[in-house]
Amino acid sequence: MVSERPEYEGTPDPPPFDTSVAHIARVQDYWLGGKDNYAPDREAAEQAMAALPDLVASVRNTRAFLARAVRFLAAERGVRQFLDIGTGIPAANNTHEVAQAAAPESRVVYVDNDPIVLAHARALLTGTPAGATSYIDADIRDTGTILNAAREVLDFDRPVAVMLIAIMQYVPDESDPYGVVRTLVDAVPGGSYVAISHPATDIQAARMADMADRLNQTMAEKLTLRSRDQVAAFLDGLDLVDPGLVRAPEWRPDDPALASTPSTMWSGVARKP
Template sequence: MNTSVPHPARVYDVWLGGKDNFAADRAAAEAGLQAFPATVKSVRANRAFLARTVEYLVAEAGIHQFLDIGTGLPSANNTHEVAQAIVPECRIAYVDNDPIVLTHAEALLKSTDAGLTDYIDADLRDPGKILREAARTLDFTRPIAIMLVAVLHFVPDESDPYQIVNTLMDAVPPGSHLVVSHTAKDIFPEEMAAFARTMNANSAEAVTLRDRDQVTAFFRGLDLIDPGVVEVPKWRPRSDLEAAAPAALWGGMARKPA
């Protein structure tokens, strides 16, 4: 682990007010804030989007299994906490590739007695490994929610992120769902272009911004859930205040048809 090189999970932790980060991460986080001052509000809106999607999946779609890839450091309202508060039997497999996240994985494994959580040390660009290891926790004959929240923008076009998503969705049965949030190219475009340049100059993981059509393409072949692909605060917000939060991410959810 090279603590002199910023890692996205730890930079995100800085923006969320966490303490599991190093000087290089804090410097990168500050540089991102200089380029896009609403970054903290944006990442918090994205975290709220995660909670709302999990609530919908458990309470309305009847999904009790989650494959959460690009987990990040434990924070408030982790996927298992939101899901198991509604249905204690929910099962969650978390995936991340940062050693710091791995050292804190026990916080992600505090499952209810009825449910189960697991942690997989893997990279999104190796979906085969993720699927193999997730099978020890999740039943792939039953619907699964694949959560790709604020992670696909770390997969460059040359790594074919669309094929990665297709591989994951091909492995789960009909009735499964896909949740995506993705840093936007066409929301606050000038600020986000500066943000991407700054982050790419200060982090080992480059950011690829994508526009709404490009994010929507991740759901090709799936049935989008209303309201479709929207700015993350506008995906089924709980209040007008929540809906008005500034956020430079597109978000959406879709269901795999029969």
């Protein structure tokens, strides 16, 4: 049974939040099999699934991409600092868990602007004694707040991995999404990385358009799909890591058979020279 009121162990005063309108963090929680969602969230999630039958598999493949990207950056590229924007409700293989499993001294800053995510973060997103885990309550478009707060935990003279997993689609074109990413990239030093995953206009185009329309009618956040070229433009000036910008399960899968599983998300990792 789905809980109608999430519990927050260790959080004495969870902030108020509006449960009458679907919110993407709770909708995604439903897709991932979580219990921290409400009737409007489930209704929006089911409408989207009706339009795009592969949606749940795609969402879970995106989550798996996040874990693989973090593990790759921590274990193979020696990154010890992560700025994860658009955290969502904690699920399996959170960024700090994957990074600190590879390198316990890893420092991770999460960013989100949903009060239910904040409540979970306070209670659940705790790291290793050797590292650090912190949380910023901010909108991705408020880059000044994000960067100023992140500097209290991260050393911006050393490489930082900026994780933009399934978040840029909620920054509409009129809010200058490319400028948002450029500001973040400009703030980190050479040797830093950007990992991105973004829903596509050019994979299952008709179904994706229908899915987006349904979500945009029910959710507070509005979804903007983008083509592979438009997603690649977020990484202009950066060096793409092999295999480049591909569907999420095609990016360095743990099992080659997984590469052909469903996904409507362009995903990739790039290094700042």
